[in-house]
Structure formats: C-alpha cells, structure tokens
Amino acid sequence: MNNNFRLLVISTSTIHGSSFLTYIKNDLVDFIQTDELIFVPYARPSGISYDEYTANVQKALKDKGIRVKGLHTFSDQKDAIKKAKAIFIGGGNTFLLLKTLYELDLVSEIKSAVASGLRYVGTSAGSNLTGLTIGTTNDMPIVYPPSFEALQFLPFNLNPHYLDPDPNSTHKGETRETRIQEFHQFNSQAVLGLREGSWLHVEHGQIELKGVLSARLFQQGKDPIELNPGQLQF
Amino acid sequence: MNNNFRLLVISTSTIHGSSFLTYIKNDLVDFIQTDELIFVPYARPSGISYDEYTANVQKALKDKGIRVKGLHTFSDQKDAIKKAKAIFIGGGNTFLLLKTLYELDLVSEIKSAVASGLRYVGTSAGSNLTGLTIGTTNDMPIVYPPSFEALQFLPFNLNPHYLDPDPNSTHKGETRETRIQEFHQFNSQAVLGLREGSWLHVEHGQIELKGVLSARLFQQGKDPIELNPGQLQF
Numbered sequence: 001m002n003n004n005f006r007l008l009v010i011s012t013s014t015i016h017g018s019s020f021l022t023y024i025k026n027d028l029v030d031f032i033q034t035d036e037l038i039f040v041p042y043a044r045p046s047g048i049s050y051d052e053y054t055a056n057v058q059k060a061l062k063d064k065g066i067r068v069k070g071l072h073t074f075s076d077q078k079d080a081i082k083k084a085k086a087i088f089i090g091g092g093n094t095f096l097l098l099k100t101l102y103e104l105d106l107v108s109e110i111k112s113a114v115a116s117g118l119r120y121v122g123t124s125a126g127s128n129l130t131g132l133t134i135g136t137t138n139d140m141p142i143v144y145p146p147s148f149e150a151l152q153f154l155p156f157n158l159n160p161h162y163l164d165p166d167p168n169s170t171h172k173g174e175t176r177e178t179r180i181q182e183f184h185q186f187n188s189q190a191v192l193g194l195r196e197g198s199w200l201h202v203e204h205g206q207i208e209l210k211g212v213l214s215a216r217l218f219q220q221g222k223d224p225i226e227l228n229p230g231q232l233q234f
Numbered sequence: 235m236n237n238n239f240r241l242l243v244i245s246t247s248t249i250h251g252s253s254f255l256t257y258i259k260n261d262l263v264d265f266i267q268t269d270e271l272i273f274v275p276y277a278r279p280s281g282i283s284y285d286e287y288t289a290n291v292q293k294a295l296k297d298k299g300i301r302v303k304g305l306h307t308f309s310d311q312k313d314a315i316k317k318a319k320a321i322f323i324g325g326g327n328t329f330l331l332l333k334t335l336y337e338l339d340l341v342s343e344i345k346s347a348v349a350s351g352l353r354y355v356g357t358s359a360g361s362n363l364t365g366l367t368i369g370t371t372n373d374m375p376i377v378y379p380p381s382f383e384a385l386q387f388l389p390f391n392l393n394p395h396y397l398d399p400d401p402n403s404t405h406k407g408e409t410r411e412t413r414i415q416e417f418h419q420f421n422s423q424a425v426l427g428l429r430e431g432s433w434l435h436v437e438h439g440q441i442e443l444k445g446v447l448s449a450r451l452f453q454q455g456k457d458p459i460e461l462n463p464g465q466l467q468f
Contacts, residue, residue, distance in 0.1 A: 016404035046412055047419035093416050095375075135376055140413040141329075141369050143420050148378045161407040170250035172430055173395040178280055179374040182327050185281035186377050196406055 001234070005153050006031075006119045007202035009130050011160040011194035013091055013123040021060040024123075024199065027210070029064045031201065032086035032119050037061070040071045042100035043092025043125040053090060078109045084118060091124025091160075094137040098129065099145035111151055120153070124160045127194070131157040136183055136191050138176075154202070155189070155234055162193030162216055177216075177224065184220040190234070191218040192227075200232075207232045235468070239387050240265075240353045241436035243364050245394040245428040247325055247357040255294040258357075258433065261444070263298045265435065266320035266353050271295070274305045276334040277326025277359040287324060312343045318352060325358025325394075328371040332363065333379035345385055354387070358394045361428070365391040370417055370425050372410070388436070389423070389468055396427030396450060411450075411458065418454040424468070425452040426461075434466075441466045 008031045015023050041053035048056075054070035061068055071087070074080035081087065087110070089097070101107050114120050122130055128137050129150045136157045165175040174182070180191050193216035194200070201208045209215050214226040242265045249257050275287035288304035295302055305321070308314035315321065321344070323331070335341050348354050356364055362371050363384045370391045399409040408416070414425050427450035428434070435442045443449050448460040 012406045014406050016406065044416075044419070045408075047416050096416075096420070135378075136374060138374070138407055140408075140417060141371065141375060141382060142413075142417040143369075144382045148375060161405065163405060163407065171395065171397060172246045172248050172250065173372055173397065174279075174374075179376075182278075182281050182330075183374060183376040185278070186330070 001153070001155060001202075001205060001207075002115055003205040004115055004117050005202050005205075006117065007114075007130055007153055007200065008119075008121040009127045009154070009158065009194070009200040009202065010121070010123040011127065011162070011198050012196040015197050019060075020056055023197065025061065025064060027199070027201075028088075028121055029061070029066060032066075032088075032121065034085040034119075035066050036085060037066050037068050038071050038080060038084045038087045039068050040087060040089040040126070042072075043090055043094065043097035045090070045092035053092075057088065057090065077104060077106060081106065081109050081113050081118070084113070086119040086121065088121040089123075089126030089129060091126055093142055094125040094128045094134050094139045095141050095143050095145055097125045098134055098148075098150065099143050101129075102146050107151065114151070114153060127160045128158050130154050132189050133157060133187070135187060136180060154207070157183075157187075157189050157191045159191055159193045162195045177218075180218045184218065188220050190220075192216075193218065198229075207234060235387070235389060235436075235439060235441075236349055237439040238349055238351050239436050239439075240351065241348070241364055241387055241434065242353075242355040243361045243388070243392065243428070243434040243436065244355070244357040245361065245396070245432050246430040249431050253294075254290055257431070259294065259298060261433070261435075262322075262355055263295070263300060266300075266322075266355065268319040268353075269300050270319060271300050271302050272305050272314060272318045272321045273302050274321060274323040274360070276306075277324055277328065277331035279324070279326035287326075291322065291324065311338060311340060315340065315343050315347050315352070318347070320353040320355065322355040323357075323360030323363060325360055327376055328359040328362045328368050328373045329375050329377050329379055331359045332368055332382075332384065333377050335363075336380050341385065348385070348387060361394045362392050364388050366423050367391060367421070369421060370414060388434075388441070391417075391421075391423050391425045393425055393427045396429045411452075414452045418452065422454050424454075426450075427452065432463075441468060
C-alpha cells in the first residue's frame with residue numbers, strides 16, 4: 001500500500017438515532033485538515049439530485065466552517081481534483097457511482113491525486129470504491145458499469161453496512177456472510193465487513209480500525225475472524 | 235408476450251420451516267408434464283458444485299418419479315436444450331448464473347427453445363432471468379457478466395425474495411423498496427416484487443400470481459401497488 005494514502009473509509013454516513021454525518025463529523029473535520037472540501041455526489045442515494053445531495057453535506061458541515069463544493073459544479077472536474085486538498089465521495093448506489101466516474105474519465109484522475117496525497121473521505125458506496133473491486137457491495141445493480149474494478153487503494157475489498165446474520169430470521173434470502181463466502185469461490189482477495197459506526201483511518205502506511213465495534217475479516221479458505229479497533233495488519 | 239411461453243417463476247426454492255422444494259413440488263410436477271427434467275445448476279448457491287446441486291434436486295423430486303439430469307453433464311448442451319421438454323434453472327448467484335450462460339453461449343439457445351414451447355421453471359436467480367434485466371437482483375456482484383440483459387420472457391423485471399421494510403430496523407442500509415425506487419431513476423420497466431411462497435404461472439399468454447400472498451408492483455413514477463393472487467394484467 002502506498003505510504004501517501006490518506007483515507008477515511010466510513011461504513012455509513014448516518015447511524016441509528018442520529019442525523020446525517022453527525023457521529024463522524026469531528027473525525028472527518030480533523031482528518032481533512034482544510035476548510036475546503038470537494039464533494040462527489042454521483043452515487044445519488046434514493047435518486048436525489050447532485051445539487052440536493054451536495055446541499056445536505058454543506059448543511060451538515062456548516063457549523064464546522066467547512067466550505068463544500070460539488071464536483072459536478074466545476075467546468076473542469078479533472079482540474080478541480082488536481083487542485084483539491086480533500087474530496088469526499090458520498091454513499092448511495094455503488095454501480096451508479098463507479099459507472100459515472102468511468103464515464104467522466106475520473107477514475108485514473110482520482111487514483112493519481114490520492115497517490116500524491118489528496119485526502120479521501122468515503123462513506124458507504126464511496127468506501128466500497130477504496131477496495132479492489134465493487135464485487136462485495138450490497139447495492140442493487142441498477143446500471144451496468146464498464147468494469148467492477150474500483151480505485152484499489154486498499155489491498156482488499158470492503159463490505160460497508162456489514163450486518164450479522166439474524167438468528168431469528170425466517171427469510172430465505174442469503175445472509176451477508178453467505179454472500180461473501182460465495183464471493184470467495186471466485187475471488188481471492190480478503191473482504192473486510194465494516195459494521196455501521198466503524199471506519200478505517202489510513203495514513204503513513206497504517207490502517208487503523210476506529211469506532212467501538214469490531215470488524216469481520218473474511219479470507220478465502222479460512223474461517224472469518226473478528227478484528228478489534230486499533231491498527232490492522234494486511 | 236409470446237403465447238408459447240410456459241413458465242413457472244418461483245420466488246424461492248425453500249420456505250421457512252420446510253425443506254428444499256417441498257412446498258412447490260406438486261405444482262412443479264404438474265407444470266412440467268414430463269418425467270424428464272434438465273436442471274441448470276450454474277448459480278451455485280453457497281458455491282456448491284454442479285453435481286451436488288443437481289443431486290439435491292434429484293433427491294427432492296425422486297418420490298415424484300422425476301428423472302433429473304444436470305445440464306453440465308451433457309457433452310452437447312445446446313442439443314440437450316433443443317431436445318428437452320422442461321428445464322429448471324435453480325437459484326444461487328444471479329451474476330454467476332447469467333455470466334455462465336453467456337460464456338457457454340446458451341442464452342439465445344434457451345430463449346429460442348422457450349419460444350418454441352420448452353417448459354421453463356426458475357427459482358430465485360433462475361426467476362430473475364425471466365425478466366428484462368438482472369438489474370433488480372438482490373445478489374452480490376461476485377463476478378462480472380458481459381451484460382445485465384436477461385432472457386426477457388416477461389415484459390418487466392423480477393425481484394424475488396421480496397422483503398417488506400422492517401419498521402423496527404435500526405440498520406441504515408437501503409430497504410428493498412428504496413433500492414427499486416433507485417432502479418426507476420434509470421430504468422423504465424416495471425418491477426414485480428415476489429414474496430417468498432409466491433410464484434407466477436405463465437401459459438397461453440396469461441400471467442397468474444399463485445400462492446396466498448400478494449405481490450408488490452413498482453412502476454416508474456407511480457406509487458407501488460399490491461397485486462392479489464390471480465390473473466395479472468401487463
């Protein structure tokens with residue numbers, strides 16, 4: 001993993017009983033070390049517009065004095081990414097997000113900017129993209145992206161909103177764990193299940209699991225294990 | 235819709251408190267009108283092998299005198315489909331199933347055989363394929379198919395294992411309804427949410443909803459509606 005990577009890889013923007021970004025706001029502001037943040041709204045949760053989604057982030061970070069600009073408002077988006085100090089890719093639909101980044105030819109631009117030290121914040125779909133592929137997203141494939149290859153900052157895949165099997169469920173759809181085990185029939189990379197309220201802080205070549213919950217690590221051919229908050233080894 | 239289509243589009247192979255195929259077995263046997271069934275095991279639930287999966291179906295249908303052969307055991311699979319009277323495509327991972335059918339060049343073969351009267355039974359992933367695209371599957375995208383276009387027998391999309399929102403949930407992942415509404419931001423076809431225990435019987439140009447539960451119909455730009463068992467209009 002590149003030592004220049006500075007990433008905040010957040011499972012969810014919102015936790016139960018709290019409003020959008022509230023629980024993570026202080027950590028996000030500490031992490032970005034700037035008062036100018038570029039927001040990438042392409043994942044469009046519930047199909048809201050880029051402007052609406054960006055306004056939600058502006059509102060959530062206003063009391064911290066952060067000026068948020070939507071990437072879609074720049075006439076030259078590649079130039080905006082080059083000049084940015086921090087970007088935040090919000091959650092929504094992972095397929096739509098990745099397809100849009102490929103269509104706008106921004107995948108390699110973001111990769112090279114982050115490799116040069118651009119600070120990257122992702123929530124949910126935006127966190128999925130920090131892994132090797134989007135092959136472990138929970139989202140519905142509402143559009144067809146040209147590839148499932150993601151930004152590949154981390155040497156594994158993410159599963160945000162990781163959900164433990166419900167022992168009382170009568171539903172016969174697959175559990176999250178079953179789905180990830182199916183993934184490992186065809187893919188060798190590890191998958192980190194990040195529960196809601198957890199996030200990864202990546203800096204100086206180190207990956208730290210933050211929040212109070214453990215994360216669940218799935219490796220091909222092995223039993224899954226629980227990783228406690230603190231520094232992770234990969 | 236082609237009047238020759240004979241389809242049994244089943245939400246799930248297994249319902250709570252019952253073993254594999256038990257609740258649907260009589261209807262399946264009545265529908266296929268043959269004692270020779272070709273089973274398509276490519277969706278590999280939980281990654282089980284083609285042989286294991288086929289053996290499960292053989293075992294489940296043995297007491298009905300149905301001889302089940304796995305499509306993978308034929309040296310000429312296209313010829314096997316041409317000569318078959320009934321095929322059954324089992325559930326598992328929809329991405330894997332569709333990718334495998336494209337790789338084996340069986341998509342057009344199955345389409346033309348069903349258009350000529352081949353009886354088609356699908357459960358879960360096998361039911362997803364009867365719709366226009368797999369864009370409303372619940373499955374994890376563990377492999378990348380060359381297209382999301384499905385077999386397109388029905389003029390809409392399916393969502394098997396349809397699950398109503400849980401009013402007590404504290405989880406912040408999207409509900410099924412939210413996901414389907416996101417789908418409708420980018421796709422115009424209707425989506426039929428088939429609850430576990432429901433199935434469609436298609437014959438003589440008619441679509442009948444079977445089982446005791448209603449199904450939920452999502453149409454672009456409209457509020458979802460509940461459809462009661464009985465004949466459906468599309």
